[in-house]
Amino acid sequence: MSSDVVAVPRKTRGPWALAFAKLTGNKAAMAALTVFVLIVIACLSAPLYARWAGVDPFVSTLDAIITIDGQDVPVMEQSTEGLGLGYTPLGPTWRLGNYFLGADNQGRDVMARMLYGGLNSLLISAVATVLTLLLGTTTGLVAGYFGGVTDTVLSRLLDILWAFPIYLLAISLSIVMIAQGITIGPIIIESGSLWLPIIIIGIVYVPYVARPIRGQVLSLRNSEFVLAAINLGVPGSRILWRDILPNITTTLIVFVPLMMALNMLTESALSFLSIGVQPPAASWGTIIQDGQALLYTRPIVALAPGIAIAISVMALNVFGDGLRDALDPRSKVRLGRD
Amino acid sequence: MKKLLLAAAAAALLTCTWQAPANAEYLKEHRGGTMRLLARSAAGTLDPHINYTLQYWQIFQPLYDGLVAFRKADGKDGFKIVADLAEDMPTVSNDGKTFTFKLRKGIKFSNGQDVTVKDVVASYQRIFKVSGPTSGTFYAGIVGADKCLADTKSCTLEGGVSADEATNTITINIAKPDAEFIDKLAMPHAVILPADTPTEDVGSNPIPGTGAYTISAYDPNKGMTMVRNPHFQQWSEEAQPDGYPDVVQYDFGLTEEAAVTAIQKGEADWMFDQPPTDRLVELGTKYMDQVHISPLTAWWYAPLNTRLAPFDNEKARQAVAYAVDRNTLVNLFGGKVLATPVCQVLPPDFPGHEDYCPFTKNPGAKWSAVDLDKAKQLVEESGTKGQKVTVIVEDTAVSRSIGVYLQSVLTSIGYVADVKPISSNIQFTYIQNTNNKVQMSVSQWYQDYPAASNFLNILFSCASFREGSDASINISGFCDKDIDAKMQKALEQGVTDQQAADKMWAEIDKAVTDKAAAVPLFTPKHVDFVSKRLGNFKFNAQFYWIVTQAWVQ
Numbered sequence: 001m002s003s004d005v006v007a008v009p010r011k012t013r014g015p016w017a018l019a020f021a022k023l024t025g026n027k028a029a030m031a032a033l034t035v036f037v038l039i040v041i042a043c044l045s046a047p048l049y050a051r052w053a054g055v056d057p058f059v060s061t062l063d064a065i066i067t068i069d070g071q072d073v074p075v076m077e078q079s080t081e082g083l084g085l086g087y088t089p090l091g092p093t094w095r096l097g098n099y100f101l102g103a104d105n106q107g108r109d110v111m112a113r114m115l116y117g118g119l120n121s122l123l124i125s126a127v128a129t130v131l132t133l134l135l136g137t138t139t140g141l142v143a144g145y146f147g148g149v150t151d152t153v154l155s156r157l158l159d160i161l162w163a164f165p166i167y168l169l170a171i172s173l174s175i176v177m178i179a180q181g182i183t184i185g186p187i188i189i190e191s192g193s194l195w196l197p198i199i200i201i202g203i204v205y206v207p208y209v210a211r212p213i214r215g216q217v218l219s220l221r222n223s224e225f226v227l228a229a230i231n232l233g234v235p236g237s238r239i240l241w242r243d244i245l246p247n248i249t250t251t252l253i254v255f256v257p258l259m260m261a262l263n264m265l266t267e268s269a270l271s272f273l274s275i276g277v278q279p280p281a282a283s284w285g286t287i288i289q290d291g292q293a294l295l296y297t298r299p300i301v302a303l304a305p306g307i308a309i310a311i312s313v314m315a316l317n318v319f320g321d322g323l324r325d326a327l328d329p330r331s332k333v334r335l336g337r338d
Numbered sequence: 339m340k341k342l343l344l345a346a347a348a349a350a351l352l353t354c355t356w357q358a359p360a361n362a363e364y365l366k367e368h369r370g371g372t373m374r375l376l377a378r379s380a381a382g383t384l385d386p387h388i389n390y391t392l393q394y395w396q397i398f399q400p401l402y403d404g405l406v407a408f409r410k411a412d413g414k415d416g417f418k419i420v421a422d423l424a425e426d427m428p429t430v431s432n433d434g435k436t437f438t439f440k441l442r443k444g445i446k447f448s449n450g451q452d453v454t455v456k457d458v459v460a461s462y463q464r465i466f467k468v469s470g471p472t473s474g475t476f477y478a479g480i481v482g483a484d485k486c487l488a489d490t491k492s493c494t495l496e497g498g499v500s501a502d503e504a505t506n507t508i509t510i511n512i513a514k515p516d517a518e519f520i521d522k523l524a525m526p527h528a529v530i531l532p533a534d535t536p537t538e539d540v541g542s543n544p545i546p547g548t549g550a551y552t553i554s555a556y557d558p559n560k561g562m563t564m565v566r567n568p569h570f571q572q573w574s575e576e577a578q579p580d581g582y583p584d585v586v587q588y589d590f591g592l593t594e595e596a597a598v599t600a601i602q603k604g605e606a607d608w609m610f611d612q613p614p615t616d617r618l619v620e621l622g623t624k625y626m627d628q629v630h631i632s633p634l635t636a637w638w639y640a641p642l643n644t645r646l647a648p649f650d651n652e653k654a655r656q657a658v659a660y661a662v663d664r665n666t667l668v669n670l671f672g673g674k675v676l677a678t679p680v681c682q683v684l685p686p687d688f689p690g691h692e693d694y695c696p697f698t699k700n701p702g703a704k705w706s707a708v709d710l711d712k713a714k715q716l717v718e719e720s721g722t723k724g725q726k727v728t729v730i731v732e733d734t735a736v737s738r739s740i741g742v743y744l745q746s747v748l749t750s751i752g753y754v755a756d757v758k759p760i761s762s763n764i765q766f767t768y769i770q771n772t773n774n775k776v777q778m779s780v781s782q783w784y785q786d787y788p789a790a791s792n793f794l795n796i797l798f799s800c801a802s803f804r805e806g807s808d809a810s811i812n813i814s815g816f817c818d819k820d821i822d823a824k825m826q827k828a829l830e831q832g833v834t835d836q837q838a839a840d841k842m843w844a845e846i847d848k849a850v851t852d853k854a855a856a857v858p859l860f861t862p863k864h865v866d867f868v869s870k871r872l873g874n875f876k877f878n879a880q881f882y883w884i885v886t887q888a889w890v891q
Contacts, residue, residue, distance in 0.1 A: 058746075059746045059749075060666070060739075060742060060743045060746050062666050062669055062670070062743075063666070076669065078669070078673050078674075079618070079619040079622055079623065079673070081622070081623045082622040082623035082624075082626040083621075083622035083623075083626050083629055083631065083675060084622060084673065084674070084675050085618040085619060085621060085622030085629070085631075085672060085673065085675055085676065085865075086615060086616075086617075086618030086619040086621075086622060086672055086673060087615075087619075087669060087672070087673055088619055105615070105670075105735070105739055106739060106742055106743070175761075191728065191756070191758060192728075192756040192758070274733045274738075274759045274760070274761075278756060278757070278758060278759075279738065279741070279742050279745070279757050279759065280742050280745055280746065280757065292735070293614065293615055293616055293735035294616050295595075295616060296595070296614070296616040296617055296620070297616045297619065298616075
């Protein structure tokens with residue numbers, strides 16, 4: 001009796017599965033992702049929190065009186081000592097739903113504004129990231145693939161955009177757009193719209209994405225499989241879509257958290273300078289600006305959104321690093337040999 | 339609270355008694371030392387014929403003189419005009435159209451040159467030659483001014499200003515009687531400078547003056563040093579008194595927060611900028627002896643554009659006036675101690691002011707409370723409900739707070755409102771230009787000189803409105819021919835009978851208020867925070883704290 005030994009091929013995991021495995025194995029990245037997801041969930045709950053707390057974070061409530069431990073406490077307290085100068089907003093009560101972080105100089109619940117502000121900050125940074133990636137990827141693909149005059153023109157345009165200090169460019173665009181909005185053909189964006197900071201931030205970071213993508217496309221353009229497709233007469237758009245784009249996807253994925261962190265900082269800076277989110281809407285930047293006038297008496301108003309920005313940006317950066325490590329081809333090779 | 343107010347009043351009374359006029363004894367005892375002043379930044383050119391800022395007008399007081407001057411006195415006594423380089427107040431003839439001054443002898447500029455009638459004529463010509471900001475308004479009534487305005491470089495003011503060296507007199511002819519012409523001559527834009535002063539903006543190069551002090555060093559990025567004018571000899575304590583400190587060092591660049599801290603530590607004696615709101619409680623309790631609160635003849639208001647929807651509708655404008663809670667605005671500004679609610683254009687205790695408050699819960703003399711029902715009813719009646727309104731405010735903490743509050747008020751009465759804070763550097767000109775289609779804004783007006791026309795005629799006359807111009811100070815675009823005619827009559831009446839004119843201004847104030855071309859918000863007060871060592875603080879209603887009349891030793 002003989003027995004044939006049949007070798008069963010070892011089932012290998014695909015690159016995405018390998019990357020996912022590596023990412024989930026990165027404790028720091030997972031912790032960062034968890035923190036960021038918690039922040040997103042908290043911010044998404046802003047309307048629920050405001051309803052539960054019974055506050056409207058967008059309306060001045062200077063005369064409001066709240067109850068703490070059975071005692072009525074004014075949200076804004078006028079000094080009655082000495083010359084009776086100045087008002088001091090309520091400090092943190094550390095009671096959820098009851099001015100947890102105290103009041104700002106309009107008597108508004110800082111916690112409720114923090115959550116709404118976070119929602120706007122996250123929304124702007126996320127949509128601006130999508131816009132940057134769309135514009136940057138398209139520009140990089142077209143410039144890198146078609147080359148010649150197209151590449152020269154697009155590259156010089158990127159150079160011009162690149163030549164401006166980012167914040168100076170963003171501030172200039174904001175000053176022009178924020179006061180009166182913009183009208184492009186049938187598209188009208190009103191002055192207070194969140195789309196304005198989204199567009200401004202989305203535009204100024206296009207070179208950050210377009211340049212490395214163009215570099216990658218230039219290299220892919222001369223690879224054998226692309227040359228073969230060209231020689232077979234496959235249309236350029238199809239090559240870009242089917243052959244080149246999939247090969248730069250990992251780069252784009254890595255860009256997402258990093259660009260989002262960058263956009264969040266830019267949004268905060270613009271809003272702090274009154275040229276981002278417009279009052280009474282909130283973003284973490286506008287709340288820091290409100291808190292600036294209270295630094296001496298109620299530093300929490302400026303500190304709380306500052307800490308929220310720092311944690312969010314750090315979480316995104318740590319997760320972005322983890323993502324890059326997971327999607328790095330050299331990492332994949334190492335993982336495949338295990 | 340009542341007790342506190344009584345205590346404050348008593349303290350003020352004691353302070354007033356203590357702050358007796360400077361006399362020889364005081365001068366001897368406290369003369370000398372270096373006074374240290376702070377400001378966030380410099381305030382532009384040093385040219386007194388051009389600079390139009392409160393910051394430098396205050397500093398020009400001990401540096402320059404006109405033929406006449408506002409009295410260097412405490413409070414409203416500072417509104418009185420006295421002879422300065424002129425021996426006496428002018429002789430008025432030709433139905434109020436000719437003013438003759440006799441120049442004092444023996445006065446020298448800080449460079450040692452004698453002051454002559456030629457300097458006076460050249461100075462008045464120079465107002466036009468440098469295209470001074472008020473040459474086309476304050477001084478446009480001088481005979482020959484029209485030619486000077488048309489061709490500035492060859493300005494002679496022929497027939498308008500002439501001098502007689504033999505009698506040392508200067509004669510000024512104006513085209514038509516102007517009750518406020520003497521006020522205008524007392525402004526810093528009409529000070530007397532040496533005849534050979536360049537006929538262009540001198541920028542950062544100080545011009546010799548006749549005052550008790552002279553600028554010895556100036557760097558707009560660092561500071562200014564003022565020392566005693568070696569050629570000064572006091573000729574009138576009312577017009578140009580000798581000062582106490584030997585040196586006044588004015589440093590630029592510190593933030594308001596840092597300036598407060600510097601004064602608390604005794605490293606500086608005074609700050610030009612208002613203390614930040616988050617330091618007020620501390621200053622009002624721990625440093626109350628070093629805080630001076632003074633009333634201002636100023637007006638915070640919200641102009642409503644009478645040429646743009648929805649505020650081209652009078653009922654819509656009145657609705658906003660009914661809905662805005664002045665007490666809330668006062669609180670946003672820092673509380674009752676720092677501001678007073680107002681319902682009309684002319685500030686309290688100002689010529690022509692008679693208490694009037696039509697848009698409040700119980701219309702009468704004073705503001706009582708908002709009438710939201712009435713406001714909503716007016717919005718309904720106006721047919722403007724649901725329209726979009728944008729409020730343009732300065733990007734400062736207080737203005738932004740007021741803007742946010744106004745936005746919530748507008749929303750509550752049925753408008754779709756938003757608020758836009760824009761840089762303080764451009765907001766004032768931005769809201770004036772009709773091309774920017776500003777519906778509502780928040781602005782302030784501080785008097786140039788104490789006359790009702792300086793508010794009503796300037797802010798609400800048809801002539802003050804200029805389509806498409808950055809200098810259209812009638813921000814509301816308000817133009818009512820009947821009210822305009824009444825203003826002209828009141829101006830003419832003032833030439834012969836100021837009291838009767840003030841009665842007319844009171845009626846005009848009510849008429850403008852009724853039209854609700856702007857929402858009056860409040861009258862602010864001024865906070866001066868000084869060092870412990872600074873004494874003899876005097877607040878002049880015209881040019882604020884009289885710097886060199888205080889002592890530091």
